[in-house]
Amino acid sequence: MRLLPISQSRLRPLSVLAAAVLAVSSLAACGGSSSDTAAAGSATSGTINWWGWTPTDTATAETYISAFNKQYPNIKVNYKLVNISDWVAALRPALLSGKGPDVFDMQPGAYVAQFKSFAEDQTKLAQDALGADWKSAIAPIGVSGLTADNKLTAMPVGSVYAGMLWINGDIFKKYNLKPPTTLAEWKNVCQTLKANKVGCFVQGAAQEGFDQDTLQSIANSVQPGLWTKVSTGDAKWNEPAIVKTLTIWKDLFDSGIMQEGAIGYQQYPDANNDFLTGKYGMVMMGTWYTQYATTKAMTAALSAAGVSGAKPFPILPIAFPDVAGAGSTSGMYGDADFGLAISTKSKQKAAAETFVKWLTTAKEGQQAIADQLNDLPSLKGVEPDFDTIQLVDPASQKAPVQDLIEKASTITEPREALLSADVQNAILAAATSVATGKATAQQAADTLQKAAEAAGVTFK
Amino acid sequence: MTGTSTLTGNRVGDERSADPSGGGRRPGRRGPRRPPGLPWILPALVLSVGLIYYGIGYTGYISTLDWDGVSPDPGHLGLQNYTRIVHDPVFWAAVRHTVVFFVVTFVIQTVLGLVFAVLLHAKVRLAAIYKVIVFVPVVLAPAIMAPVFRHMFAPDGELNWVLDHVGLGSLAQPWIGQTSTALPVIMFITIWEWTGLTFVLYYAAMTQIDPSILEAARMDGAGNLRTLISIIWPEMRGTTVALAILGAIGALKTFDVPYLVTIGGPNYATEFLGTYIYRQTIPLSHVGYGAALSIILLVVALIMALVLQFAGRERGAGD
Numbered sequence: 019m020r021l022l023p024i025s026q027s028r029l030r031p032l033s034v035l036a037a038a039v040l041a042v043s044s045l046a047a048c049g050g051s052s053s054d055t056a057a058a059g060s061a062t063s064g065t066i067n068w069w070g071w072t073p074t075d076t077a078t079a080e081t082y083i084s085a086f087n088k089q090y091p092n093i094k095v096n097y098k099l100v101n102i103s104d105w106v107a108a109l110r111p112a113l114l115s116g117k118g119p120d121v122f123d124m125q126p127g128a129y130v131a132q133f134k135s136f137a138e139d140q141t142k143l144a145q146d147a148l149g150a151d152w153k154s155a156i157a158p159i160g161v162s163g164l165t166a167d168n169k170l171t172a173m174p175v176g177s178v179y180a181g182m183l184w185i186n187g188d189i190f191k192k193y194n195l196k197p198p199t200t201l202a203e204w205k206n207v208c209q210t211l212k213a214n215k216v217g218c219f220v221q222g223a224a225q226e227g228f229d230q231d232t233l234q235s236i237a238n239s240v241q242p243g244l245w246t247k248v249s250t251g252d253a254k255w256n257e258p259a260i261v262k263t264l265t266i267w268k269d270l271f272d273s274g275i276m277q278e279g280a281i282g283y284q285q286y287p288d289a290n291n292d293f294l295t296g297k298y299g300m301v302m303m304g305t306w307y308t309q310y311a312t313t314k315a316m317t318a319a320l321s322a323a324g325v326s327g328a329k330p331f332p333i334l335p336i337a338f339p340d341v342a343g344a345g346s347t348s349g350m351y352g353d354a355d356f357g358l359a360i361s362t363k364s365k366q367k368a369a370a371e372t373f374v375k376w377l378t379t380a381k382e383g384q385q386a387i388a389d390q391l392n393d394l395p396s397l398k399g400v401e402p403d404f405d406t407i408q409l410v411d412p413a414s415q416k417a418p419v420q421d422l423i424e425k426a427s428t429i430t431e432p433r434e435a436l437l438s439a440d441v442q443n444a445i446l447a448a449a450t451s452v453a454t455g456k457a458t459a460q461q462a463a464d465t466l467q468k469a470a471e472a473a474g475v476t477f478k
Numbered sequence: 479m480t481g482t483s484t485l486t487g488n489r490v491g492d493e494r495s496a497d498p499s500g501g502g503r504r505p506g507r508r509g510p511r512r513p514p515g516l517p518w519i520l521p522a523l524v525l526s527v528g529l530i531y532y533g534i535g536y537t538g539y540i541s542t543l544d545w546d547g548v549s550p551d552p553g554h555l556g557l558q559n560y561t562r563i564v565h566d567p568v569f570w571a572a573v574r575h576t577v578v579f580f581v582v583t584f585v586i587q588t589v590l591g592l593v594f595a596v597l598l599h600a601k602v603r604l605a606a607i608y609k610v611i612v613f614v615p616v617v618l619a620p621a622i623m624a625p626v627f628r629h630m631f632a633p634d635g636e637l638n639w640v641l642d643h644v645g646l647g648s649l650a651q652p653w654i655g656q657t658s659t660a661l662p663v664i665m666f667i668t669i670w671e672w673t674g675l676t677f678v679l680y681y682a683a684m685t686q687i688d689p690s691i692l693e694a695a696r697m698d699g700a701g702n703l704r705t706l707i708s709i710i711w712p713e714m715r716g717t718t719v720a721l722a723i724l725g726a727i728g729a730l731k732t733f734d735v736p737y738l739v740t741i742g743g744p745n746y747a748t749e750f751l752g753t754y755i756y757r758q759t760i761p762l763s764h765v766g767y768g769a770a771l772s773i774i775l776l777v778v779a780l781i782m783a784l785v786l787q788f789a790g791r792e793r794g795a796g797d
Contacts, residue, residue, distance in 0.1 A: 103741075107760045110547060132763055135548060224743050279633045279652020281744035282660065288632075297634070439762050450745035454657050 061368035063092035068373070069109065070123035071102040072356055074286070077318055078309070078390050085386040086376055093369045102286070103225070106132065113361060120364035121374060123356040124172035126163025126435035128442065137171040137359035143371055144173060147379035156379075156396045157427075160354035163435040172357025173378035176393025179352030179426040180231040180304030180433055181238065183339075187332035187414055189216060189299040197336040201266070204339050207299075208275050217298035219270075220277050222285030223453065226446035227434065232270075232302050233449060234351060234433070235338040237263040242346050249436035251477045255470055256463040264452050264459035266341050271453045281450050291323040296331065304433075305426055306355065307333065308391040311415050313408045315391070332411035335422045351431035355393045391419075394426055444469030534776065541770035546763040559770035569771070572749045575661060579750070580729035583668050584722060590669070591676025591721075592714070596706060598677075599684055609681075613674035620671065624738030628654065631663050631739075654740050657747035664736050664748050671735075672728075676721055683717040684710065719786065726782045730775060751775045 073079045079097040086095065098119070100108045106129075112118025113136040124130060124137065144152040153161055160174025185197060193214055198204035208218035222228050237245040240259045247253040248260060270276045277298065283289055293301040294310070301307075309315040316330035340346060358374045360367060377383040384397040389407055402423065409415045434442070447469070448462040457465065471477065541559055545552035563569050594612055598605050615623075630636045631653035638650035653659045687710065695709050733752030736742055742753040749757075751771065759768030 106763070110760075114548065132546065132548070224741060277633065279655020282652060282655025282740060284741075443762060447745070450743065454745050456657070456745060 058368040059366045061372050062090060064366045064369040065094040065096065066120040066364075066366045066370045066373060067096045067098065067118075068121040068358075069098045069100055069112070069119035070356065071100055071105050072123060072306070073390070073392055074099070074306075075315075075318060075322065078315070078392055081390060082377060082383070082386050085382060086373060089376065089382065090372060093372060095373055102227075103284070105129075109133065113363065116363040118361065118363070120361055120366050120370040122359050122361065124164060124359040125356050126353045126432070127437055128434075128439040130164060130166050130171055131438065133359065134166045134169065134171045136362055137169075138362055138367070139169040139171075140173050140360065140374070141170045143375055144170060144379070147375050155398055157354070157394075157398065159352060159430065159432070160357065160396050163354050163432065164357045172359035173374050174354040174357045174396040175378050176355050176384075176387050176395050177352050177426075178304050178306045178355035178393060178433075179350045179429050180302075181235050181338055181350035182304070182335045182422065183219075183337075184293070184301050184303050184307050184333050184335055186293070186296060186299045187334050187411065189296070190334075195299075197334075198339045199337070200339055200343060201269070201341040204275055204341070205273050208273075211299050212274065217277055217292065219275050219300040219302075220283070220289045220292045220298035221280050221302050222283040222289040223276065223280040223449065224283055225285045226442045226449075228285040228289075228302060229449040230434065230437070230442065230445055231304065233263060233267060233445065235302075236266050236341055238349050238351075239338070239340050239342040239346050240266070240344060242349060243431070245351075246431055246436065249432070249441075251475050254477055255467040256460070260466075261459045261463045262342065264448065264462055267449060268452050268459060270341075276453075281453050287323075290319075294319050294323045295325050295328070305352070305394060305422065306392050308335070308419055308422065311409050311419050312391060313410050316410055330410045332409070332415050334415060334418050336418075349431060350426060350429045351433045352426065352429050353433045353435045354396070394423060438473055438475075440473035441470050441475065444473070537769045537772050540766055541773050543766040543769075545766045547759070547765040552766065555766065559767050560774070562767065563770055563774065568746050568749060568754060569751075571746055572751050572754045575748065576729050576732070576750055578661070579665055579668070579732065580726055582665050583672070583729070584725040586665075586669050587673050587676045587725070588718065588721065590673045591680050592706075592711070594673070594677040595680035595684055596710065598681060609677075612677050615671045616674040616678075618671070620667075620734040620738060623667070623671070624735065627663070627667050627739055655744060657745055660740050660744060660747045664739060667735050667739065668732075679717050679721060680714060683714055687713050719789075723783050723786045726786060727779050730779045730782065751778075 068079075070079070073082075076097055076099050079099070083095045083097060087093070109118065109122060110132070113122075113133065122133075124133060144156075148155040156174060157177055159177055161170070164170060164172045164174055183197075189195075189211070190197070193210055193216075195207050195210060196203075198207045204219075211218045221232065234245045237260065240262050244253065244257070244259050244263075248255050248257065254260075271280065277283070277292075289298075289301060290303075292298050294316075310319055310333055313330050316333075320328040320330065358378060360370045360374060364370050377387070378396060381397065381400060384395040384400040385403070387393055388395040388400050388402045391402060391407065395401075404416060404420065409419070437445070444466050448457075448466040451457040451465075452459055452462045467477075542555055542557065543552040544555050544559075594608075598608060602608065632638075633650075633652040633655065635653075637653065641647055641650045651659065653663050691709060692705060695705050700708065729750075731752055732750045733756065736748040736750055737753050737756065740748045742749040742757060752775075755768045755771045755775065758764045758771060
């Protein structure tokens with residue numbers, strides 16, 4: 019092989035071209051993080067893409083969108099449902115590329131920390147819609163959780179609260195069972211159900227968020243308010259009360275309250291499907307489950323769970339049992355379920371603002387939210403209209419559902435807003451290592467404390 | 479294609495070098511040295527360097543950062559991510575799982591693949607159907623099969639149902655919901671998926687064995703087992719080494735089955751390097767740490783491939 023005699027002159031342009039290609043590739047790789055000052059577009063027309071993990075079924079989202087389109091028919095909203103377990107993986111590259119959603123769901127806690135730089139500050143939108151005193155017009159739990167670096171990263175749509183159990187009303191009626199109020203009663207209920215070959219309590223213990231709910235409820239039973247104190251660093255994760263919490267958690271597995279193989283279960287879809295298909299009598303879910311008290315949502319959920327022609331059954335919320343036996347009724351806790359953030363790279367910001375403003379601050383939008391029973395509306399003074407909501411069995415469901423909504427509206431204890439992704443991951447590791455017997459409650463608590471310190475939490 | 483282009487390129491080059499107008503150099507003095515054929519390999523070179531080696535280099539750079547993947551001002555850690563990995567128990571658990579996974583799946587796949595290949599080289603009725611049945615799992619996407627296996631190994635799944643109905647109900651258990659059985663389930667699924675490929679490669683390799691050798695062995699009184707052990711198995715060494723390299727690299731890259739079936743759990747019982755890199759990089763946003771894990775994975779994969787290749791050659795030469 020010989021060198022071409024004319025290569026020097028001919029190769030020079032090629033070398034320049036190659037260098038340019040490489041340089042452009044490098045610049046292209048870096049270009050994703052640069053901010054985009056896109057045009058705002060029209061406020062009354064256009065197409066906007068909304069990505070979210072909730073509403074968890076597209077039918078609910080379409081209900082909101084169709085209500086919005088009655089007022090703004092020229093703005094087309096495309097809702098894309100992304101499973102919460104895929105949320106970070108899907109959203110980050112989409113936002114970085116600038117080809118992602120115009121509007122996206124935002125949750126207090128880890129998501130705000132991860133995506134705040136992609137979200138427009140919505141303080142002005144809130145002021146425009148609700149006046150200078152806008153903070154007093156909406157639930158405070160939403161504003162605080164969605165604010166970071168003095169920026170309102172998303173407008174709160176509604177709130178969710180957890181700390182209660184949901185039971186299958188038909189199963190409890192069939193076996194003449196009363197909702198358990200203590201750990202001993204809970205065990206008795208499970209024994210009765212198992213004797214009748216019905217599952218008792220189902221939990222997706224492989225997912226950290228839902229383990230946290232159960233652990234926070236147990237902790238509230240042991241010592242009310244403790245979970246929040248350790249979350250803020252005012253107490254340590256290896257406090258005796260947290261060790262007791264993990265010990266009770268372990269007892270749920272050993273005593274057969276938790277279903278077999280719970281730590282290999284996902285809350286969605288596994289536990290959710292098992293409960294909705296009548297395999298289990300109880301499940302740990304929050305106020306978002308209220309939607310399945312309605313005939314419409316329950317029927318759709320049964321269909322999604324693969325049950326054809328199934329008859330909807332009434333689900334009822336009950337208080338989390340006093341598992342510590344300390345006489346403390348385990349309280350609820352909650353966050354803004356989600357807010358709507360507007361992407362800094364959206365090319366339809368004006369239309370996106372119109373949609374966000376309508377859904378989060380307009381009475382019609384918030385009424386649509388309230389009536390779906392997926393979230394408690396953010397705007398004060400808006401309540402579900404039970405005259406139009408069709409419950410599966412109003413006689414047994416209406417009172418407990420209304421009572422739940424009334425109680426939830428007074429809750430101020432945060433759910434996940436204070437926990438980083440690292441701490442949540444450490445909580446999951448502690449929960450599963452205790453459940454499998456790989457670590458004692460004390461060992462797991464010590465490891466959790468170290469992990470929280472490593473994650474940057476400052477303890478007093 | 480590539481070979482033809484290169485030859486054509488050389489020929490053109492030779493013709494051009496004979497062109498007196500293109501030279502202009504004094505006799506006896508050579509021009510500036512350049513890699514021959516550069517213009518023709520440049521597109522592939524740019525693609526390769528741009529996409530692969532640039533990616534590796536950039537990952538190496540990221541591995542020195544404390545970065546969440548989006549922050550404009552990442553912190554520089556030097557080699558701290560690597561020292562953290564050395565003290566990370568989940569990393570070592572992932573390494574252990576990878577080694578166990580490779581040894582078990584490779585041995586069982588090799589035995590099953592070899593046995594299927596030998597049996598189907600005999601005159602078996604409906605052999606074509608058996609070949610298809612053994613090979614079909616190779617072409618089925620794990621994403622499609624994962625929900626099936628999740629259902630099959632669930633506490634109320636088909637496996638436990640069968641055990642209950644054949645009087646072995648005491649063996650029924652939550653297969654993917656406990657640390658003791660989750661990894662064996664992942665290995666079972668992998669064996670089910672990839673035995674077909676092992677079988678096909680052994681089957682093809684066996685067609686290359688000279689029939690006269692087998693005939694001579696028969697005439698010397700060798701039975702089926704002796705023929706398999708002393709004639710066929712040694713002839714398969716090259717295929718086995720290739721399968722070992724593929725299996726080892728596959729084990730290091732394992733991601734889809736454990737992620738889709740058990741999400742690396744329960745309690746990290748099915749965590750592999752691939753799933754751990756994903757866990758750190760995406761849900762936890764430790765992009766720098768994930769990059770350091772990726773670089774370690776790359777180095778281990780290269781070393782393992784070299785060792786297996788070297789071992790295969792050494793033993794081959796020794797024989």
